[in-house]
Amino acid sequence: MKRREFLAAAGVGTVAAASALPAPAIAQSSPEIKWRLASSFPKSLDTIYGAGEIIANRVAEITDNKFQIRVFPGGELVPGLQVLDAVQNGTVECGHTAAYYYVGKDPTFAFDCSVPFGLNSRQQNAWQLYGGGRELLQEFYAGYNIVSFMAGNSGAQMGGWFRKEIKTPEDLKGLKMRIAGLAGQVLVKLGAVPQQIAGGDIYPALEKGTIDAAEWIGPYDDEKLGFYKVAQNYYYPGWWEPGPSFSLMINKDQWEKLPKPYQAALEAAAADANVRMSAKYDVENPQALKRLVANGAKLQPYSKEIMLAAYKATFELYDELAASNANFKKVYDGWKAFREEEYQWFRIAENYLESFSYAAAAQSRKS
Numbered sequence: 001m002k003r004r005e006f007l008a009a010a011g012v013g014t015v016a017a018a019s020a021l022p023a024p025a026i027a028q029s030s031p032e033i034k035w036r037l038a039s040s041f042p043k044s045l046d047t048i049y050g051a052g053e054i055i056a057n058r059v060a061e062i063t064d065n066k067f068q069i070r071v072f073p074g075g076e077l078v079p080g081l082q083v084l085d086a087v088q089n090g091t092v093e094c095g096h097t098a099a100y101y102y103v104g105k106d107p108t109f110a111f112d113c114s115v116p117f118g119l120n121s122r123q124q125n126a127w128q129l130y131g132g133g134r135e136l137l138q139e140f141y142a143g144y145n146i147v148s149f150m151a152g153n154s155g156a157q158m159g160g161w162f163r164k165e166i167k168t169p170e171d172l173k174g175l176k177m178r179i180a181g182l183a184g185q186v187l188v189k190l191g192a193v194p195q196q197i198a199g200g201d202i203y204p205a206l207e208k209g210t211i212d213a214a215e216w217i218g219p220y221d222d223e224k225l226g227f228y229k230v231a232q233n234y235y236y237p238g239w240w241e242p243g244p245s246f247s248l249m250i251n252k253d254q255w256e257k258l259p260k261p262y263q264a265a266l267e268a269a270a271a272d273a274n275v276r277m278s279a280k281y282d283v284e285n286p287q288a289l290k291r292l293v294a295n296g297a298k299l300q301p302y303s304k305e306i307m308l309a310a311y312k313a314t315f316e317l318y319d320e321l322a323a324s325n326a327n328f329k330k331v332y333d334g335w336k337a338f339r340e341e342e343y344q345w346f347r348i349a350e351n352y353l354e355s356f357s358y359a360a361a362a363q364s365r366k367s
Helices: 003-020 046-062 080-088 107-112 121-130 133-142 183-189 199-208 219-225 252-257 260-294 304-324 326-366
Strands: 033-039 067-072 094-097 146-153 160-162 176-178 193-195 233-236 245-251 298-301
Touching: 033 046, 033 080, 046 067, 046 094, 046 146, 046 219, 046 245, 046 260, 067 260, 080 094, 080 146, 080 245, 107 133, 107 326, 121 133, 121 146, 121 245, 121 326, 133 146, 133 326, 146 252, 146 260, 176 199, 183 193, 183 304, 199 219, 219 260, 245 252, 245 260, 260 298, 304 326
Parallel strands: 033 067, 033 094, 176 193, 233 298
Antiparallel strands: 094 245, 146 245, 160 233
């Protein structure tokens, strides 16, 4: 056989052999799955709602579009504050929400998001991933037929918009404030009247005077929601949300039906959303704050008197809840021990360096 004829024959044989090879096992075993994700947030809030879209997009990319998740804004499939219920009962396969919206069911939910004077975003990640928090929370969630993963963090939030100035704890008495999580129960101890309202409904309530104050997240989202137009006093910090996590909640039955590679894709996508949300807020918030101040927002810190009163009331509340709720006590005990260790470490390295650097930078601007 001539050399050219031999090579041609060999090429045909190679192609035939290749076409006869079976597809990779993962491709053969990858079913087409379509899920729905109910978000608690309006589509206009691109960062917090966008975390759900990041999850959906990443899962589709990783699975070659075999696993598709359609994201629905708050109120489209279910009301924004009923996402957990929809996931629990299987109305939807998964949801993206803030766990502290559900403290009315059990105050323990707050630990999966944020509690007053708690953990910052890095500490929250550390506690859940390596400090025993995830194991405690997944055991708790199992009672609700849910598996939960961190899927976003806003970083420390602002302290809200008020129609009038708030200088002392006395000024909080009788004040109606939109606020979520355990912070509402702390404010009750200080004489305020907390209201839980979904994000898209806050502005009209503030505008009509149904509430006197409202907190949401921070400058970037607060600007979009227009709070500065109806309540100019902008306080900081949000002592009730030092590093709130947002959760991808998954119906446990549906989770267990997923092929292992799809479970891994979903978990990886949630982790990506967790990092990206913090990064985007850290870029967008400084510029939004400048615009808010330019548009008349009166930026000011809570007084030390208010902070001390809130701190005292917070830990009184924790002791009360731990004494009456076994779920809360179990998670709180582990969380509290972790917090004490983390606070000592952050004071030594992070806090001292940051305090010096911020003060030095401010002095440099003046000189």
